[in-house]
Structure formats: C-alpha cells, structure tokens
Amino acid sequence: MTKYVGQSVKRKEDYRLVTGTGQFVGDIRAANMVEAVFVRSTHAHAAIKGIDISEAQALEGVHAILTGMDIDGIIKPLVQFESHCALPANLEEAINPTIHYCYEDVLAKNKVMYVGQPIAVVVAENRYVAEDAADLIKVEYMTFPVVVDPFKSMEKGAPLIQEHLQNNVQADFHVTTGNAGQALKDADHILKARIQTPRVSSNPLETRGVVSIHENRTDQLHVYSSTQLPFEIRTYIARSLDLAEQQIRVTAPDVGGGFGPKGGVHPEEILVPYLSKLLKRPVKWIEDRLEHLTSARHSRDQIHDVEVAYNLDGTILGIKDHFIIDSGAVNYFGLTCAYNSAYHLRGAYKIPNYDVTCQIVLTNKTPNVPFRGAGRPEVVFVMDRIIDMIARKLKKDPVDVMRKNMIQAEDMPYDQGILVKDGAKLIYDSGDYPAALEQGLKMVDYEGFRERQNELKKQGS
C-alpha cells in the first residue's frame, strides 16, 4: 500500500493522450466504413404528416435512408431502464410511488415530442454527402400546442406528451418522518419559498459518437460508443434488436468527458448497430455540437416549494417540500434523481420533522438523465437557500444558523428516519460536521471576510 498511498502515481493514459495517439470513437476506422447523419425534429410537438426522401435517395453516394415507418416492428422503442424503475418492496411500501411506463421510438413515427428528436437517418459514402442528403429530406409537420411549463403541463386538459398516459405526471411519491404539519403549527416562524435549479445541458468537449462493425461470419456486433454505460447499451441493443447479449460487444474507447449526457442510452446507439448489420458495412456517426445541445439528454430542472418551520433562535423544526422535476419528454430513470433529492435534502442538519412529495412531469423538452450528483446538487442548493433565508429573516449570520442545526459528532450514528433508495435505513454512521465546518471557515478566513465586509459597508462602497 505504501507504494501508492500518498504517492503521485503516473497515469498510464497520458502518453497516448499527449502524443495525439489516443483512440476516441471518431478515430476508429474500418474498411468500407460509411457515415450516418440524422434528420431531427425542428418542432417541440407536432404530428409527422409525411416524409419525402425521394430527392435525397437519388443523390449519388447515398446508401440508405430510414424513417420511423421503415423500422416499425423491427426495432423496439427505447423504454425506461428497469434497473432504475424497480424499487425494493419496503421502499415501495414506505413512499407509495407511481411510475408510469414511458418510451421513445428510436426514430419518431407519428409524432415528435421535443426539438432534436431523431426522425430519419441517412447513410452515405461520407458525412459531407450524408449531410447533403439530410438537407434534401422534407418533413411535413402538423404542429401541436407546445408544453414547456411543468405547471401548465399538469393542468387538466393539457396536451399529452406521451399519448398512452392519462396525464403528464409520469411519476410521484411521498416520503415522511416525524410530523411536519405539527412542526409548522408549533414554530415561531414559517418560511415559504420557491427554489429552482435550471435545466442544464452538459457539454463534454468530445460530443457523442457511435461506430458499429458487424461481423457477418459470426453475426457479432462490435459497437464503439463514447459512453459512460457500455453494459446498459449492450442490454438495450440486445433488447431492441432481438439479439442475445453474447452477440454484442460494446467498447467505450477513450472518452472525451461524460458528465451525465453520455450516461443514458440514446437512439443512435441502437440505430447505428442496426444499420451496420443491415448494410453489411461498418457505420460511423459522430454527433455535432448543435445535436449535442438539443438531443443529448439534459438534467436538473427541479422546482421546490418549501415550507420551513423555525424558531427565533434559528432552530429548524421541520421542512415540508413539494417538488417537481421537469423531465422533458421521457423519463428513463424512474425515481433515480427524484429520490436522491428527497433523501439528501436535509444533508448535515438535524431536522426531525420532514415531509416531501414529488411529481415528475413530462414536457416538450429533451429527456432528462442524471448528471453529476444525480439530484443531490439540486437539494444542496435548496437547503443552502433555506439557511440563508432564515438567517436573513432573523438578522443572523448564516453560519450561526448552520451551527444551530447541525448533527453533532455525539449524535452518531444518526438515523434520519427514512429509507435510502436501496431500501436500507438512512443512518449516518460517523462524522463530525461542526468540526469540518469550523475548519472550512478557518481555511477561508471567514471572520476576516465578515470584518472586511463590514468595513467596506461603513465606507459605503
């Protein structure tokens, strides 16, 4: 161990990365390889009335064009990840969740649900020709009313995003411990606030990309994807194309950053392998930056309406939170971000009365996936805002409100009274948060900062 702990260990990948000999998905080549380009929806919500590919098809160098109708019954739609939607029985009992089935066709068939949704794919000699052809494809739309506000989306009579559902609330649950209602009655003060984290599009410097090589002799697919989830991709290719997992090898080569958007399974990861099998030629698709911004999955987009019961001395007695996640057109990840948010909100604080309801709402936006932190950064922000707002109301330093409410070292192990996502009890086993806070304050010279701030305030600058 002493060989490694505390030592600076050289990374094995540096040599290839600084000499330009790394192997990213765009660097992979194979004999006879052709390139794919996607035609994507320019509308957030519309029926597809017709797709005219005749001119594109006539272009020299074009090998194939597929639309949703061409793969109807051949490629199954992308559905929510079972591994994320199946909950342990005791958790189900505790939070009484609803999760409605939702899905996306890998090429939109009858209607589009968000801007950037794939409608058709062109395969040609190279990307230049494929883009020429994509430009010649004419999609006729009949636009529907667009729902981008999750509150409007929940209203009765709002246009349905996923048409098989009764309404746009795709999932919900309720988690509670103590008695938040009573705390709100008992407290000196009640803080009511709406706290939001915006929708985020994460942009790794390398965009997404897929290369697929089909070996005819063994009927094997070798798929390279710039992904965080090679095994999920293998499972979903197998399921969507009716193959055995053993027929598929998925390689994540050097990946130029991920941060979340490379953590879902996207339609291209199903279609490119299919095309390589169909055409009996290696097929490559490299996403461009505009596609990444519109079509690669987004995240965050939570709106919390909190009621906080607190006393004059800054003690927080309870929190009641109703929050909404705007998940865009599809929710692939069940309660992953949502429940992470619910059970992490209180963080390092001792708040025995806690009651959270959550609704995951569909809108005409790019589907969400978990990004870094998966629901946790959102609620760290909510909790920090609560502390700041209470401090402001009571004219106290926020640090004092923190100190007042922190779980103490001697409280460990500390039972938060609710369950973790895997069904275990949420018990903090160890930690000295107040000491950590003091150490942090010292490191940034918090007191000195406050003094200087007061000085400057006096000077009026």
Next chain:
Amino acid sequence: MDGVKINLKVNGQDISREVDARLLLSDFIRENLLLTGTHIGCEHGVCGACTIHVNGDPVRSCLMLAVQADGCEVKTVESLIQENGDLNHLQQAFSDNHALQCGFCTPGFLMTVSSFLEENSNPCEAEIRKCISGNLCRCTGYSNIIKAVKQAAQTVSN
C-alpha cells in the same frame, strides 16, 4: 464534385492530394492523412481542440479549408514527440502537472502553447492565461494547465 490538387508539407513530409474544394482542413488531416490527434469539439471555432500550426501560427483547422493550406507548412500534435519516442518538454510538463484528464482538449492546448512559448520563452501568469483563453477544457480546470506551461517555460530557459 471536382477535385482540387493541393501540395503542402505536413509534419515535415511533402503531401500532394486531390481534394473536394469544400473539405475542411480538420477533416483532411483526420480522414485523409489519418492524423487523428487533431480533435474536433465544435466545428465552429469556439473550443480550440482542432488547433494546428500553419506556417508557424496556431490556427483552428475547423475554420480553414484544405485547399487554403495549399503551399503551406502544417504541423499537428503528432509532430511534438521526440525522435527517440520521449515526450518533449511541454508534453512532459502536461503529464507531470496533471494538466489533462480525458485528454480530448490536450492536443489543441499543446499546439496553442508551443507556438506561444516560441515567441515568449519567459511568460508571466497573465500572459499564459491570455494565451490559453481560446482553448476550452471541460474536465481539468485551467490551474494545472497554467502550472504545466510554467514548468515547460522553465525547462526551456534552464
């Protein structure tokens, strides 16, 4: 589409090819010459990942057509390594200072910085920051990249 004949020098080698007039220089380097160290992050001049040298100047190869490089001397990240296979001082400095994580942005940074250090062998921190201000890195943060540039400058001046 009619091909256009171009002659240029790439990493010291004379190259003569016929290319489509619309072919980007970045695609020419990657697809025709198979020099895939030059990366493409945005294809519109924003990220700097595709930076190469054209006649000694750092240039975004995604903003140039291959035909515009006719008669030019081009250098890519593949030219930096020493003949015996060792890293050069700048590559070594990036590795020593953990100035890369995924490494996708790295070739662009190396090319931007190497031409900068040729002009300015003893830069101050502000000059280094300005030099790399046109290159984006999404993973590492810039502090270690600045450290690496400082180390490289020192190695040269020693």
